[in-house]
Amino acid sequence: MADQLATPARPLRAAVIGAGPSGFYAAAALLKEAEHTVTVDMFDRLVAPDGLVRYGVAPDHQNIKAVAKIFDRTAADPGFRYFGNVEFGKDISHDELRRHYDVVVYATGAQSDRRLNIPGEDLPNSLSAMAFVAWYNGHPDFADLNPDLSCAAAIVVGVGNVAMDVARVLAKSVDELKGTDITDYALKALAKSNIKDIYIVARRGPAQVKFTNAEVREFGHLELADAIVLDDELRLDRASSASIEGDTSMQKNLDYLRAYAEIGLQGKARRVHFRFLLSPVEIIGEEGKIVAVKMEKNQLRPVAGGDISASGTGVFETIPAGMILRAVGYKGVPLPGVPYDRRKGTIPNHLGRVVEPSTEKEVSGEYVVGWAKRGPTGVIGTNKPDSIESVNSLFEDLQKGKLAGCVEPSREAVVDLLQARGVRYVTEAEWQVLDAAEVAAGKEAGKPRVKFVHTADMLAMLEK
Numbered sequence: 196m197a198d199q200l201a202t203p204a205r206p207l208r209a210a211v212i213g214a215g216p217s218g219f220y221a222a223a224a225l226l227k228e229a230e231h232t233v234t235v236d237m238f239d240r241l242v243a244p245d246g247l248v249r250y251g252v253a254p255d256h257q258n259i260k261a262v263a264k265i266f267d268r269t270a271a272d273p274g275f276r277y278f279g280n281v282e283f284g285k286d287i288s289h290d291e292l293r294r295h296y297d298v299v300v301y302a303t304g305a306q307s308d309r310r311l312n313i314p315g316e317d318l319p320n321s322l323s324a325m326a327f328v329a330w331y332n333g334h335p336d337f338a339d340l341n342p343d344l345s346c347a348a349a350i351v352v353g354v355g356n357v358a359m360d361v362a363r364v365l366a367k368s369v370d371e372l373k374g375t376d377i378t379d380y381a382l383k384a385l386a387k388s389n390i391k392d393i394y395i396v397a398r399r400g401p402a403q404v405k406f407t408n409a410e411v412r413e414f415g416h417l418e419l420a421d422a423i424v425l426d427d428e429l430r431l432d433r434a435s436s437a438s439i440e441g442d443t444s445m446q447k448n449l450d451y452l453r454a455y456a457e458i459g460l461q462g463k464a465r466r467v468h469f470r471f472l473l474s475p476v477e478i479i480g481e482e483g484k485i486v487a488v489k490m491e492k493n494q495l496r497p498v499a500g501g502d503i504s505a506s507g508t509g510v511f512e513t514i515p516a517g518m519i520l521r522a523v524g525y526k527g528v529p530l531p532g533v534p535y536d537r538r539k540g541t542i543p544n545h546l547g548r549v550v551e552p553s554t555e556k557e558v559s560g561e562y563v564v565g566w567a568k569r570g571p572t573g574v575i576g577t578n579k580p581d582s583i584e585s586v587n588s589l590f591e592d593l594q595k596g597k598l599a600g601c602v603e604p605s606r607e608a609v610v611d612l613l614q615a616r617g618v619r620y621v622t623e624a625e626w627q628v629l630d631a632a633e634v635a636a637g638k639e640a641g642k643p644r645v646k647f648v649h650t651a652d653m654l655a656m657l658e659k
C-alpha cells in the first residue's frame with residue numbers, strides 16, 4: 196500500500212493545520228518535492244491566512260509583511276487548497292482528518308501567553324501583549340479588547356521584540372501610524388491616549404535583552420517620545436560582560452542604550468524608559484483600577500550551564516501606572532486528540548515527528564512545525580528550515596513504508612463533510628477577493644490595506 200502513495204495515480208494527501216509562516220513553508224516543501232506527488236489542504240480557524248504575519252507583525256513594519264507574497268505563490272499551486280474559517284477540534288476532528296488524509300502537519304503556532312502569576316494580575320487593563328497586539332492588528336477575537344489608554348503611564352514587562360513593538364505603538368504619534376494597516380478603531384483610541392510614560396521593564400540586565408538592533412534603534416527616532424536609560428542600570432557585572440564578549444549584536448544593543456542614556460531627556464511629550472533588574476511583584480489597584488506596580492530590584496548571578504539568573508534583593512520600588520502589558524512569551528494551547536507538553540506549551544516531537552510524551556512513541560503520519568513545534572522563538576525565516584526538517588522526516592517515513600494510506604483519500608470527500616456540517620469555509624479564490632478589497636480600500640485611504648476585522652463582515656462581502 197505505502198509504495199503506491201505519493202504517485203500521480205494516488206497522490207499523498209496532506210492536511211496542514213494553520214496558515215501561518217510555518218504552515219506555508221511546510222506546504223511549499225511538500226508540493227515542491229520532485230519525486231513525489233502531493234496534494235495539500237490547508238485549514239485555518241480564521242478566514243484570513245498568514246497567521247502572525249497579519250495579526251502579530253507590527254503595522255509600522257510593512258516591509259516584513261511582504262513575505263505573504265511568497266505564501267500566495269504556494270497557495271497558487273494546483274495541488275494546494277485553502278479552507279479558511281475551519282477550526283481543528285471544532286469544525287473538523289482529529290479522527291476525521293486521519294480518515295481523509297495520509298499525513299497531518301500541525302502548524303498552529305502558540306495561541307496563548309505566559310502569565311506573571313502575581314497579585315492584581317486580573318485587574319482590568321492588566322493585559323497580555325498578545326491580546327494588545329491582536330487588538331491593534333484587527334484579529335477578530337480581540338477587536339473588543341478596549342484597552343484603557345486614559346492613564347498617564349504604562350508598564351511593558353519583557354525585553355523581547357514583542358515588548359518593543361507594543362511600547363513603540365504606544366509611543367508613536369498618529370502621524371507615524373496613520374499610513375499603516377493598523378485598524379481604525381485602534382488608531383482612534385491611540386489618538387486619544389493620555390499615556391506619557393512607557394516603562395519597558397527587564398528582569399535581568401542590559402546584557403540579557405532579547406530584542407534586536409533594529410528594534411532598539413527605532414526608539415532614537417520617535418517623533419513624540421524620548422528614550423530614557425539610567426546610567427546606573429547599564430553597568431555590567433563581570434559575568435555579563437564576559438557573556439557578551441565578541442557578540443557584536445549585543446554590543447550594538449548596548450551602544451544604543453548607552454547613547455540614549457547620554458542624550459537623556461530632550462523634552463518630547465512622551466518618554467520610553469528602559470528599566471533593568473526589576474521584577475513586578477504586585478499590581479496595585481484602587482477602586483478596581485490599576486494605580487501602580489510594585490517592583491523588586493534584582494541582582495544577577497551566574498548559574499550552572501553558563502546562564503545568568505536574576506534573584507530578588509528585597510529592595511522594592513513602586514512605579515505609578517494605569518496599564519500593564521506582559522510580554523513574557525507566547526504559549527501553545529492543546530489540540531484535542533494531539534499530544535501536548537504542558538510545560539513547554541508545544542507538541543512533543545522528534546525532528547518534527549509527533550510523539551506521545553509518556554512513551555516517546557511516534558504517532559504515525561502526524562508532524563508538527565513552527566511555534567507549535569519548538570515554542571515561540573525565532574523570526575519568520577526561522578520557520579523555513581524548521582518546516583523543511585519536519586517535511587524531510589515525513590518523506591523519510593514515506594520512503595521507509597511507515598505511512599499507511601487513509602481510508603477516504605478522495606479530494607471531494609472532505610468538502611462533502613464540511614458542507615454537510617454547514618461549515619462555511621473560505622477558499623483561496625475567496626480570500627483573494629477579500630485581499631483585493633482590503634488593498635483597494637487601503638489605496639483610497641493612503642494605507643497598505645484596510646483590514647476586515649469581523650468574520651461576519653468578510654463572509655457578507657463574499658455573498659455580495
Ligand SMILES: Cc1cc2nc3c(=O)[nH]c(=O)nc-3n(C[C@H](O)[C@H](O)[C@H](O)COP(=O)(O)OP(=O)(O)OC[C@H]3O[C@@H](n4cnc5c(N)ncnc54)[C@H](O)[C@@H]3O)c2cc1C
Binds near residue numbers: 247259302
Ligand atoms: C507580536 C509579534 C510580532 C512579530 N514580529 C515579527 C517580525 O517583525 N519579523 C519576524 O520575522 N517575525 C516576527 N514575529 C515572529 C513570527 O510571527 C513567527 O515566527 C511566526 O509567525 C510563527 O509561525 P507559525 O506558523 O508557527 O505560527 P502563527 O503565525 O501563529 O500561525 C498559526 C496559525 O494557526 C492557526 N490556528 C491555530 N489554532 C488552530 C486550530 N485549532 N485550527 C485551525 N487553525 C488554527 C492560527 O489562526 C494561525 O493562523 C513576531 C511575532 C509576534 C508574536
